[in-house]
Amino acid sequence: MNLDYNILLLLAGLGNMAIALLHIIMIFLGAAAYQYFDAGEKMVRMAESGSPVPAIITSGITAVFALFGTYALSGAGIIQPFPFLEPVLIGIGVIFTLRGLAVAYFLYLLITSGQMEFMKETIFSLVALIIGLFYLVGVNQLVNGNFQHLFSISQYYSTV
Numbered sequence: 001m002n003l004d005y006n007i008l009l010l011l012a013g014l015g016n017m018a019i020a021l022l023h024i025i026m027i028f029l030g031a032a033a034y035q036y037f038d039a040g041e042k043m044v045r046m047a048e049s050g051s052p053v054p055a056i057i058t059s060g061i062t063a064v065f066a067l068f069g070t071y072a073l074s075g076a077g078i079i080q081p082f083p084f085l086e087p088v089l090i091g092i093g094v095i096f097t098l099r100g101l102a103v104a105y106f107l108y109l110l111i112t113s114g115q116m117e118f119m120k121e122t123i124f125s126l127v128a129l130i131i132g133l134f135y136l137v138g139v140n141q142l143v144n145g146n147f148q149h150l151f152s153i154s155q156y157y158s159t160v
Contacts, residue, residue: 008138009076009089015131016069023062027055038121068092072135075142086139093135100129 026033031047034040034054047054074082075089082088103125110118 005078006076006138006142008134008141009072010078012093012131012134012138013069013072013076013078015127015134016065016072020062020065020069023058023065027058027062072138075139086143089135089139089142093132093139096128096132096135098132100125100127100132103129 026037026039031044034047035044039054043054043057070079071082071085071088071092073079075085103122106118106122106125109115110122
């Protein structure tokens with residue numbers, strides 16, 4: 001029984017699953033959620049008119065985040081290793097980190113303009129940066145085999 005997990009990849013996976021769940025909730029909340037999360041005026045109008053297109057697009061985005069999360073959980077040791085695990089985890093980490101680097105720009109806008117409208121984008125960027133770094137540091141730990149154990153229970157099983 002393996003109870004040792006890579007904490008950072010576990011957190012990255014849970015973060016992605018939370019983002020996927022948020023996108024599912026957005027589908028059910030409709031136009032107001034699309035507007036709040038800046039999905040674009042066209043998406044908002046389509047959702048208001050009852051078009052299935054926003055739900056289909058959001059379902060695709062949900063699937064991508066769920067796949068990213070599942071890969072992270074695989075790297076964390078929660079589920080069996082997926083093919084091309086390390087390069088895929090690095091790629092996902094790079095995507096999130098690059099998106100997250102926008103935090104500097106949005107923080108600048110927030111500070112210089114004093115407009116709270118940039119707070120949401122600042123927070124979204126910060127979350128992306130944190131998740132990206134969790135991926136990159138977590139995969140580094142995975143490759144080097146030196147990660148902190150979330151549970152140390154397995155050491156007790158080995159002595160019994």
